[in-house]
Amino acid sequence: MPKQNDAQTKNTTVETDSLVAWMKTQGLDAEQLDNDCHDLANAEATNANNDGMHGQVDFLRRHFGDDRRVKDYLRGVFCIKTDATVPSSQKVVRLKVRLVFRVDDGVDVEEALEDMDYEFMSQTEGAEITGHLIEDWDVKSSA
Numbered sequence: 001m002p003k004q005n006d007a008q009t010k011n012t013t014v015e016t017d018s019l020v021a022w023m024k025t026q027g028l029d030a031e032q033l034d035n036d037c038h039d040l041a042n043a044e045a046t047n048a049n050n051d052g053m054h055g056q057v058d059f060l061r062r063h064f065g066d067d068r069r070v071k072d073y074l075r076g077v078f079c080i081k082t083d084a085t086v087p088s089s090q091k092v093v094r095l096k097v098r099l100v101f102r103v104d105d106g107v108d109v110e111e112a113l114e115d116m117d118y119e120f121m122s123q124t125e126g127a128e129i130t131g132h133l134i135e136d137w138d139v140k141s142s143a
């Protein structure tokens with residue numbers, strides 16, 4: 001999603017909180033919306049695919065917010081090199097990382113993770129990380 005300034009984020013949070021509160025008064029919960037959200041996202045992706053590469057690019061831009069993030073995603077998924085002038089080989093490494101995340105009470109951890117920015121950089125000359133993708137996460141509660 002595109003980055004928002006603090007005022008936009010606060011306004012969006014207030015609006016979201018308000019809608020969530022209304023939904024709860026109507027007896028709805030997250031589990032009831034799971035399939036609907038999945039179906040809507042699936043339909044949007046299907047429409048993007050039916051529109052060819054232009055539709056897919058538009059979809060990726062809406063999802064990731066800007067071209068830099070789209071390119072980072074594509075580099076991670078398809079192992080795209082950024083500089084083909086020097087002979088080298090591409091290696092795919094599955095890296096296990098433990099992230100310690102302080103989250104205020106009331107903050108949705110899943111949402112915070114989805115909005116997270118991250119970057120891996122190599123300090124070794126001749127080695128460049130050309131893409132990265134968080135494939136999955138498992139939230140463990142703290143003691």
